Amino acid sequence: MTHDKELTIGGVSVHRWLAHERTRLARVLVARMLADVAHYRDLPAGEVAHDIVTLVEENLLALSQALRERRVPAEPGGRVAETAIRGAEQGMPPGALIEAYHLAFAETWRTLTSRAEPGDLADVLACTELILAYTRRVTEVVTSTYFDERSRLSAEERDERHRLLSALLNGEHVDGLAPAYTVLSLSAGEGGAVATRRKLHRIERELEAFAPGTLFDRPAGAALLPWSGPWERLELLVVRLAEAGRGPVTAAAAQATPAEVPEQMRQTREVLDVVGWFGRGPGLYRLTDVLLEYQLTRPTAASRELAALLDPLDAHPELLRTLEAHLRHGRSRRATAEALHLHPNTVDYRLRRVAALTGLDPAGDAHVQRVGAALAARMSR
Incomplete structure (x- = not known):
């Protein structure tokens, strides 16, 4: 439903003023975002100068339309959904996107109402309600679209990691493999199904933080880290895994090329078994730590x-x-x-x-x- 009477503040039509001043105001708002929203300071200068200013202009024009019609559309303009998808693809925190929108609309409201006179109270209240409702609608669209896209991307990433993990464990050559891997077999103790799932999720996050692109088979406790480095760093990683899992972690590790992964995975599992059989306790082990015990347990x-x-x-x-x-x-x-x-x-x-x-x-x-x-x-x- 539209209204015949335009919203006016300080004798000026609100929607007309916003449509006319949107380019200048967009530059002011982007400057505020760069100052107040940390993530935006890391964006490329060219992107800030053109893409974001253009997007803010489009959002101000869409808001102007809502103020003219005095209603909030079901689908806000300004490429809100597209921006949320792009943010999800780039890994931008959803809070940064929402903070930027809230900052822009709040500053726009302050600018529009700064010229208010005593007789403008009704229109100021109407303008305030519309901008708040528009902000809520944008927040809903950003949130739902962002997390839908992240869910889709996560599913694709999980599928790709599962493909790589299966190929490596089966000795198959596929594109996208690292030159070398640290093969890790883990035991994080026992517990209820829900507690164990949460524990393994925390451990997986710690592995990913240590070596982005880690392939982790939760049920098997098997990890392939696209990383090679000093043994001491792996020992510290196992300490952090225990902290993340909130309980003792025992691990066996070995270095491997992609072709060596199946054999090294089998061997690290055997080393982990030997460590458990002989009650060696939590920590990180390699074959050389249990040579005698390992040999004694080989079937002959x-x-x-x-x-x-x-x-x-x-x-x-x-x-x-x-x-x-x-x-x-x-x-x-x-x-x-x-x-x-x-x-x-x-x-x-x-x-x-x-x-x-x-x-x-x-x-x-x-x-x-x-x-x-x-x-x-x-x-x-």
């Missing part, structure tokens, strides 16, 4: 025979747990007792039972290497 004819040495303990899981804890704690009966919440005498009794059943005395020096090797061999069965 000898490893099968070694593992069989402890088969008599299969019917006595409490003895097997005590034996594992005994070796893990440096054969200290007190430390073993504390870890298992037992009396030291109970530990001694159980170790004597192990010796009686297997013929291997874990408390003495003669059999300790064979007992350790047998335990390691059992872990890989």
